[in-house]
Amino acid sequence: MAASVSTSVDYVPILIQAAVAVGFVITTLVVAPMLGPKLRGKKKDANWECGIEEVGNARFPVSIRYLLTAILFVLFDVEVIFFYPYAVNFHALQLTGLIAVVVFVGFFLTGFFYVLKKGALEWEK
Numbered sequence: 708m709a710a711s712v713s714t715s716v717d718y719v720p721i722l723i724q725a726a727v728a729v730g731f732v733i734t735t736l737v738v739a740p741m742l743g744p745k746l747r748g749k750k751k752d753a754n755w756e757c758g759i760e761e762v763g764n765a766r767f768p769v770s771i772r773y774l775l776t777a778i779l780f781v782l783f784d785v786e787v788i789f790f791y792p793y794a795v796n797f798h799a800l801q802l803t804g805l806i807a808v809v810v811f812v813g814f815f816l817t818g819f820f821y822v823l824k825k826g827a828l829e830w831e832k
Contacts, residue, residue: 772827772829772830775827776827776828779822779827779828782818783815783819786811786815789811790808793807793808
């Protein structure tokens with residue numbers, strides 16, 4: 708009966724681990740800036756992306772078609788992820804699982820054909 712009673716002593720290892728983690732983060736945040744070099748300069752402080760110098764203004768207009776294509780890619784990519792549980796358990800799901808996947812693919816294709824009909828994937832317009 709004494710083994711089933713939980714005491715606060717059971718949480719001591721968790722508290723020690725949390726204290727070590729917080730101590731490490733605080734120590735790293737305080738000590739790292741002290742150890743690093745303090746060199747400043749116009750070239751050193753300039754913004755770089757992928758090793759390429761900046762050219763022009765970053766505030767240029769982006770076509771809405773680019774953003775729409777990116778959103779559609781993410782949407783369809785996430786929908787494809789839902790096939791994984793079916794692929795793992797298709798044998799156990801039998802006919803019910805097959806019908807659910809066919810309905811899911813139906814919705815998926817309906818959305819895809821809607822996007823095609825609206826011309827969202829055509830770049831030349």
